[in-house]
Ligand SMILES: NC(=O)C1=CN([C@@H]2O[C@H](COP(=O)(O)OP(=O)(O)OC[C@H]3O[C@@H](n4cnc5c(N)ncnc54)[C@H](OP(=O)(O)O)[C@@H]3O)[C@@H](O)[C@H]2O)C=CC1
């Protein structure tokens with residue numbers, strides 16, 4: 248039987264390019280597109296089936312930023328699949344971004360220019376707010392929803408005699424200084440995106456420590472700078488139209504300017520082909536594109552403290568307990584209300 252692969256945020260950008268590449272690599276795949284918008288998911292499925300007729304492409308409704316949706320999606324997965332070979336944790340958001348134009352111009356004329364274009368360090372801030380579960384939106388979407396999904400699917404992914412893989416789409420924008428262990432949701436800062444991506448790097452390391460012996464392996468990737476809905480949302484469209492030629496020019500000198508979703512999906516695709524035991528849990532696998540347009544993957548060491556990563560993992564487990572308690576209280580209240588309605592009628 249073909250490998251079972253689930254991709255979150257599969258209906259656009261890097262997630263969609265990854266699906267295309269995986270189906271080209273292995274036609275026997277059982278691919279599951281986990282998306283929040285079913286209309287877009289249907290359209291994506293139809294497009295994938297046009298280029299890969301006969302492929303097995305399922306849809307799963309998943310809003311990774313909603314606890315209720317994650318729990319119900321996990322139930323569906325458990326009922327449908329006997330195992331999961333790859334779970335790509337790719338869905339992500341960067342809401343209300345602001346570019347510090349002054350810092351951009353200062354950076355342009357400094358020695359830090361290459362790093363600035365590769366990581367956006369010091370350039371970007373975002374405004375975040377709590378969602379209906381009381382969690383910060385960016386944290387909930389980019390990290391916690393995925394964590395809860397992994398916890399729910401552990402029985403399928405930790406089976407004796409098999410290995411399963413988690414592959415995160417992180418970012419070179421992940422920065423230690425943007426994350427605080429005392430504010431893991433980044434309620435008080437202005438860089439929730441950077442914090443959430445750093446959090447995924449730490450979680451991946453902790454998961455390897457706790458789950459490798461059960462056959463579950465986790466890796467993190469950075470796709471480089473890719474022109475997708477997420478990037479286009481950072482600045483007005485006329486600006487992008489103006490600077491696109493400059494972006495293609497910069498690409499000649501900066502291998503992190505992968506620019507197309509196909510190129511950005513390079514490391515995600517490369518990891519699909521690797522044996523998990525051969526991978527470095529402390530490395531982030533970067534998609535890179537040379538000036539002449541050749542794609543390759545390069546591991547770079549992450550700046551992570553083991554102790555903080557462990558503490559973070561414990562905090563996530565505590566938060567998971569609290570959230571589950573809240574969900575069962577809510578369910579009990581609903582049931583009591585339904586009973587009351589039944590009695591009144
Ligand atoms: N573009 C870049 O330069 C870089 C991107 N990344 C990361 O790559 C990943 C993919 O982003 P990219 O392809 O660029 O951007 P896109 O906006 O094109 O893709 C993001 C995907 O995530 C989905 N998504 C967002 N929120 C949710 C949610 N709550 N539940 C389910 N799905 C959701 C979106 O669905 P919908 O269509 O419904 O919005 C979309 O399919 C992200 O994690 C991003 O942080 C990392 C580094 C660089």
Ligand SMILES: CC(C)=CCC[C@@H](C)[C@H]1CC[C@H]2C3=C(CC[C@]12C)[C@@]1(C)CCC(=O)[C@@H](C)[C@@H]1CC3
Nearest residue numbers: 363364365366367370418419420471472490493
């Ligand atoms: C080319 C000129 C003159 C201006 C463009 C400046 C910025 C808009 C651009 C510079 C570095 C970019 C960047 C990202 C977004 C757009 C920039 C800030 C990302 C933050 C997109 C999402 C990620 O996760 C990062 C890896 C990107 C890093 C670089």
